Amino acid sequence: MTKVRVDASRAYDIVIERGLLDRAGEYIRAATGAKKAVVVTDANVAALYLERVCASLRAVGLETETFTAQAGEGAKSLAVYGELLEFLSRGGLTRTDTLVALGGGVIGDLTGFAAATYQRGTGFVQLPTTLLADVDSSVGGKTAVNLPTGKNQVGCFYQPHLVLCDPDALGTLPDEQYRCGCAEVIKYGVLGNEAFFEELKTPVSEQVEHVIETCVKMKRELVMRDEFDRGARQLLNLGHSFGHAVEACSDFTILHGQAVAVGMAMIARAAAKRGFCTQETASRIVSLLQRYKLPTETDFTAAELFAAVGADKKRTGATMHLVVPEEIGKCRIVPVPFSDVRGWLQDGGAR
Numbered sequence: 001m002t003k004v005r006v007d008a009s010r011a012y013d014i015v016i017e018r019g020l021l022d023r024a025g026e027y028i029r030a031a032t033g034a035k036k037a038v039v040v041t042d043a044n045v046a047a048l049y050l051e052r053v054c055a056s057l058r059a060v061g062l063e064t065e066t067f068t069a070q071a072g073e074g075a076k077s078l079a080v081y082g083e084l085l086e087f088l089s090r091g092g093l094t095r096t097d098t099l100v101a102l103g104g105g106v107i108g109d110l111t112g113f114a115a116a117t118y119q120r121g122t123g124f125v126q127l128p129t130t131l132l133a134d135v136d137s138s139v140g141g142k143t144a145v146n147l148p149t150g151k152n153q154v155g156c157f158y159q160p161h162l163v164l165c166d167p168d169a170l171g172t173l174p175d176e177q178y179r180c181g182c183a184e185v186i187k188y189g190v191l192g193n194e195a196f197f198e199e200l201k202t203p204v205s206e207q208v209e210h211v212i213e214t215c216v217k218m219k220r221e222l223v224m225r226d227e228f229d230r231g232a233r234q235l236l237n238l239g240h241s242f243g244h245a246v247e248a249c250s251d252f253t254i255l256h257g258q259a260v261a262v263g264m265a266m267i268a269r270a271a272a273k274r275g276f277c278t279q280e281t282a283s284r285i286v287s288l289l290q291r292y293k294l295p296t297e298t299d300f301t302a303a304e305l306f307a308a309v310g311a312d313k314k315r316t317g318a319t320m321h322l323v324v325p326e327e328i329g330k331c332r333i334v335p336v337p338f339s340d341v342r343g344w345l346q347d348g349g350a351r
């Protein structure tokens with residue numbers, strides 16, 4: 001068992017251990033002191049793990065209810081958020097009770113936002129079941145739902161009371177989703193840890209506990225330095241500015257992790273062309289992504305991507321902050337005039 005302590009505006013533990021879903025109740029009761037828990041999940045995860053988690057909660061005397069949303073990004077909507085709040089209210093959940101997010105990043109973001117806002121804040125525990133949620137979305141307290149006009153447009157920072165990662169849950173994750181999580185894992189290697197980047201030549205699936213621990217420790221450092229995402233935490237956007245554009249151009253048919261992989265490859269190529277890193281550094285990034293069968297090219301044109309980038313919320317006024325690799329394990333935030341972004345996209349390989 002590994003425990004990683006995060007000292008943010010709320011201090012909490014991330015526990016990593018195989019079989020943890022069956023012991024969730026003990027940990028949740030100790031961390032929240034709740035009398036009642038509402039487990040929020042999606043239809044896919046419910047069929048696999050919901051009963052086990054509920055049994056463990058009931059075994060420690062917690063009154064337990066469940067709310068199952070549709071699977072997929074559609075659950076991060078104002079409509080589902082509203083249904084969830086009404087469900088909590090009708091069931092008489094109080095501020096001293098807790099919500100438990102059992103699922104991937106979609107369920108974590110939705111549940112976190114409900115926990116932050118229902119009665120101005122209830123208990124909140126994350127039980128991530130995707131690799132992306134293990135290494136990224138369950139840590140750091142970003143919560144959100146989407147608007148028809150854009151992703152994550154409504155949300156807030158609300159740190160969880162506890163995060164329980166059970167690597168065994170990844171055993172049922174579809175291969176494509178697993179690889180998407182690997183894109184985020186590779187991002188951590190490029191951002192801050194060359195030795196870890198090299199270790200990723202051994203498949204993530206053969207060292208998953210070590211991978212989760214390394215990534216959450218790196219995320220913890222950035223969250224503790226910059227909880228509210230005004231500076232260093234923005235490094236976590238490596239590959240995301242162009243990745244979001246690829247996602248948006250595809251009408252979200254390309255998965256987030258695949259789009260981030262393309263975005264990382266593009267920024268690496270552009271960085272090499274513009275002298276921020278060597279060609280060798282860019283090639284190492286692209287070939288590690290390809291090793292995990294992740295896409296590194298896009299058919300969208302620079303003009304199409306540029307239009308999508310313009311609509312991305314990360315553009316602040318006339319300047320865009322791109323996260324640019326300098327070496328493996330070292331990136332920096334480069335302010336780029338918006339008018340130059342199209343050139344960066346072309347240097348990244350877009351026609």
Ligand SMILES: NC(=O)c1ccc[n+]([C@@H]2O[C@H](COP(=O)([O-])OP(=O)(O)OC[C@H]3O[C@@H](n4cnc5c(N)ncnc54)[C@H](O)[C@@H]3O)[C@@H](O)[C@H]2O)c1
Nearest residue numbers: 044071072104105106107129130132133137142169172173
């Ligand atoms: N809050 C943050 O800091 C943060 C960071 C990164 C991403 N995100 C958000 O995370 C979301 C993406 O998360 P995701 O990639 O985990 O997607 P997801 O939650 O949609 O899960 C992906 C798919 O896998 C299924 N699934 C989940 N766990 C499973 C398991 N163990 N076995 C079988 N199937 C399983 C789900 O039902 C779903 O169909 C996006 O909305 C993104 O905005 C948030």
